[in-house]
Amino acid sequence: MTLTAVRPAQSAGYYLxxxxxxxxxxxxxxxxxxxxxxxxxxxxxxxxxxDGDGLPAFVxxxxxxxxxxxxxxxxxxxxEAVTRLVETAAAGTGHRIxxxxxxxxxxxxxxxxxxxxFVLERAGLDxxxxxxxxxxxxxxxxxxxxxxxxxxxxxxxxGIFRGGELVGVADVAGxxxxxxxxxxxxxxxxxxxxERRKRTDGADHLPILRPGLERIAVSIDRLSTGxxxxxxxxxxxxLMLPGAAEVVSQYLAREVVExxxxxxxxxxxxxxxxx
Ligand SMILES: Nc1ncnc2c1ncn2[C@@H]1O[C@H](COP(=O)(O)OP(=O)(O)OP(=O)(O)O)[C@@H](O)[C@H]1O
Ligand SMILES: [Mg+2]
Numbered sequence: 001m002t003l004t005a006v007r008p009a010q011s012a013g014y015y016l017x018x019x020x021x022x023x024x025x026x027x028x029x030x031x032x033x034x035x036x037x038x039x040x041x042x043x044x045x046x047x048x049x050x051d052g053d054g055l056p057a058f059v060x061x062x063x064x065x066x067x068x069x070x071x072x073x074x075x076x077x078x079x080e081a082v083t084r085l086v087e088t089a090a091a092g093t094g095h096r097i098x099x100x101x102x103x104x105x106x107x108x109x110x111x112x113x114x115x116x117x118f119v120l121e122r123a124g125l126d127x128x129x130x131x132x133x134x135x136x137x138x139x140x141x142x143x144x145x146x147x148x149x150x151x152x153x154x155x156x157x158x159g160i161f162r163g164g165e166l167v168g169v170a171d172v173a174g175x176x177x178x179x180x181x182x183x184x185x186x187x188x189x190x191x192x193x194x195e196r197r198k199r200t201d202g203a204d205h206l207p208i209l210r211p212g213l214e215r216i217a218v219s220i221d222r223l224s225t226g227x228x229x230x231x232x233x234x235x236x237x238x239l240m241l242p243g244a245a246e247v248v249s250q251y252l253a254r255e256v257v258e259x260x261x262x263x264x265x266x267x268x269x270x271x272x273x274x275x
Contacts, residue, residue, distance in 0.1 A: 008054070008140065012141050016261040019048065019268055020260070020264070022056050023059060032051065032052045033052035034050065035054070036049045036099065036101070037271035037274055039103050039136075040066045040103065040104075040119060041066065041154075042065060042154030042155060043064075045061070045062045045064045045078060045085065047061075047082070047086065047267075048268050048270065049095075058089055060088045061085075062081040062082075062084055065077070069155065070104075070107065070108040070155060071108065071115070079119055082119060082125070083123045086123060086124070099125055099128045101129035101131055102119070102130060103136050103270050104130060104131070105133055105157055106132050106150075106158070106159055107157070107169050107170050108171070113130060113132075128273075128274040129274055131270060132159075133266050134158070134159025134166065135273075136273050139272045145163065146161055147159070147227055147230050148235060149232055149235065150266060151176070151216060151235075151236040152237065153237070153238060155171055155172065156172055156174050156175055157236075158170050158223040158224055160230070174219050176195075176238035178215070179209050180194040206244075213241075213244050213248060216248065217252050228254070231256070232254055232257070235259070235262050239258070239262070245258040
């Protein structure tokens with residue numbers, strides 16, 4: 001499919017910082033056109049709203065284990081999460097969100113990807129675009145030649161870009177949730193506690209998490225076979241740990257590019273894809 005999305009005038013980091021700032025400050029009053037995107041994930045559902053110029057105006061997240069291995073496994077839960085997010089966005093922006101673009105994980109079939117659209121429609125939204133997640137992410141990152149890797153909670157998705165065109169996609173299990181399992185086992189805590197500690201003192205736990213990070217690096221290497229000379233760009237929250245990108249770069253002996261607030265790259269690209 002041809003993806004029509006807002007073309008960024010500033011760097012990816014500029015827009016990602018603005019997304020993060022919408023979490024800290026009260027949303028500014030919005031006038032004119034708005035665009036929304038919904039990212040259904042393994043651990044969270046994210047709704048992002050931009051103004052007509054593509055500037056991030058609002059973002060909200062609901063915990064929801066809607067997807068597993070790229071498939072919608074909790075349809076009702078996903079619908080409820082999207083419905084709550086739409087209500088929160090209406091209260092925050094003063095706008096009714098009537099339509100949005102939705103993403104689907106790379107490498108899944110047409111019927112599975114349609115399930116993502118049905119979630120939106122059941123939540124009362126028109127689906128303006130059904131976009132694979134790596135294309136949405138690249139609307140923000142604008143990679144010409146490179147490997148875009150979206151490491152989420154449950155999966156590692158890869159898109160290969162050559163001359164700005166998406167020439168290959170693939171997806172395997174493995175992400176932030178698996179790092180939590182490793183940390184919980186090593187520290188003797190619950191998975192929830194491991195998630196909390198990973199976020200608060202991630203750097204301290206890097207030695208424990210190194211084998212898990214190297215496992216993700218192996219997946220990236222396998223999923224980008226034949227494209228080993230291309231730099232790797234990291235989207236998604238799974239590798240937001242301080243030092244993680246360096247571990248992956250050392251293991252692969254490849255250039256790895258990381259971005260601030262990487263977990264909002266795909267959600268922002270989805271809002272930009274909703275024209
Ligand atoms: N500050 C942080 N430090 C370390 N890990 C983080 C941080 N913030 C989020 N994460 C991790 O990011 C993951 C969630 O990322 P993301 O929102 O991209 O996943 P998802 O879209 O729900 O999952 P998937 O793409 O696999 O379906 C979780 O595993 C979480 O632990
Ligand atoms: Mg995701």
